Amino acid sequence: MTEAQVLDLFRRTGVLQEGHFQLSSGRHSGRYLQCARVLQHPRAAARLGSALARRLKRALGREAPGERPDLVVGPALGGILVAHEVARALGVRALFCEREGGVMSLRRGFSIGPGERAVVVEDVVTTGGSVEEVLRVVAAAGGRPLAVGALVDRGGGGVRLRGGLPLVALVRLEVESYPPEACPLCAAGVPLEKPGSRPTPRGR
Numbered sequence: 001m002t003e004a005q006v007l008d009l010f011r012r013t014g015v016l017q018e019g020h021f022q023l024s025s026g027r028h029s030g031r032y033l034q035c036a037r038v039l040q041h042p043r044a045a046a047r048l049g050s051a052l053a054r055r056l057k058r059a060l061g062r063e064a065p066g067e068r069p070d071l072v073v074g075p076a077l078g079g080i081l082v083a084h085e086v087a088r089a090l091g092v093r094a095l096f097c098e099r100e101g102g103v104m105s106l107r108r109g110f111s112i113g114p115g116e117r118a119v120v121v122e123d124v125v126t127t128g129g130s131v132e133e134v135l136r137v138v139a140a141a142g143g144r145p146l147a148v149g150a151l152v153d154r155g156g157g158g159v160r161l162r163g164g165l166p167l168v169a170l171v172r173l174e175v176e177s178y179p180p181e182a183c184p185l186c187a188a189g190v191p192l193e194k195p196g197s198r199p200t201p202r203g204r
Contacts, residue, residue, distance in 0.1 A: 001047060001048070001051040001170065003170065003171050003172075006048070006051070006151075006170045006171050007171060009038060009044060009047075009048075010033070010038060010171075013037045013038040013041065013044065014034070014037045015033055015034055015035055015037050015038050016031065016032075016033055017031065017032045017033075017034055018030060018031060019032065019190070019193055020185040020186075020190040020191060020192050020193060021192070021193050021194070021195060022180075022192055022193070022194045023126050023177060024126070024129070024130060025126050025127040025129055025177075026179075026180070027126070027127075027177040027178060027179060027180070028177060028178050028179075028180055028183040028185060028186065028192070029175060029176065029177040029178070030176070030185055031175050032193075032195055033123075033124045033152050033173075033175075034195060035078065035123035035124060035151055035152070036078075036123075039081045039123070045081055045085050046085055046088070046089075048082075048085065048151055048170065049082065049084070049085020049086045049088060049089050050085070050089040051170055052082070052085075052086050052089075052121065052149050052150075052151065052168070052170055053086045053089035053090050054089075055149070055168045055170070056069075056086070056090075056119055056147055056149045056168050057090075059147055059166045059168045060146055060147055063146075063147065063166050064146055064147075067117060067146055068117065069090060069092055069117050069118060069119045069146055070092055070093075070116040070117045070118065071087070071092050071093050071094070071095055071112065071116060071117075071118050071119075071143075072086045072087040072090065072092060072093075072094050072095070072118070072119050072120075072121055073094075073095045073096065073097060073112075073118050073119070073120050073121070073134055073137075073138060074094075074095075074096050074097070074120065074121045074122060074134070075096065075097050075098070075104065075122060075130040075131065075133065075134050076096050076097065076098035076099075078122060078123035078124065078130075079096060079120075079121055079122045079123060079130070079134075080096045081123075082121045082122065082123050082149075082150075082151060083095065083096055083121050086119070086121050086149060090119075095110045095112070096110070097133070097134050097137050104130075104133035104134060104136070104137055105137060106137060106141065111141070112138060112141035112142065112143040113141075113142065113143070114141075114142035114143075115142065115143070115144060116142075116143045116144065117143070117144050117145075117146050118138045118143045118144065118145050118146065119145075119146055119147050119148070119149060120134045120135055120138065120145060120147075120148045120149070121148070121149040121150065122148070122149075122150045122151075123150065123151050123152070124150060124151065124152045124154055125148070125150040125152070125153050125154065125155060125159055125167065125169070126154050126155055126159075126177065127155065127159065128148075128155070128159040128160070128161055128167075131148050131150075131161070132161065132162060135148075135162055135165075145163070145165060146165070147165055147166045147167075147168060148161055148165055148166070148167045148168070149167075149168045149169070150167065150168070150169045150170075151169070151170050151171065152169060152170070152171045152172075152173060153167060153169035153171070153172045153173070154173045154174075154175045155174075
């Protein structure tokens with residue numbers, strides 16, 4: 001799928017929303033990408049997962065020749081379906097991490113063996129905070145992260161990941177966001193929505 005085709009699919013399924021939103025990073029924005037709206041359609045989810053898997057394969061061919069992932073890991077909730085569809089396309093197993101007591105961890109009997117090679121995926125990456133948490137879980141379990149994939153990089157390519165891992169995205173968008181204390185939407189009194197699943201960061 002080309003970026004234009006992905007954006008057209010997003011438009012047709014109502015992924016891109018306008019308003020005043022608190023992102024999972026704690027920052028505020030006038031635009032929000034609700035990828036659950038497209039992932040609710042199994043055929044669309046499969047198309048997106050296959051497209052992201054192909055791009056990840058190409059990136060690994062350049063960055064880590066000969067390396068093939070053993071598993072795909074995503075953060076709950078946004079990365080669960082993405083991880084499943086990418087893993088299906090790659091022919092490997094899919095895991096997800098979730099927060100327990102505010103700390104990202106593997107639960108439900110999931111495990112990563114020493115030396116297993118992992119791709120971490122997410123629906124939307126803004127600052128990279130959630131994927132960095134998952135990368136730490138993978139490393140702590142003895143796994144080897146190879147790359148990070150996302151349906152959308154809304155940081156416009158500015159996100160830098162630990163170890164210089166490549167970030168592969170189907171769509172790159174530069175969507176303006178603001179710290180809460182400097183948000184013009186807050187100043188204008190526009191009601192704030194909190195559509196994500198991540199708890200509000202402390203002190204923000």
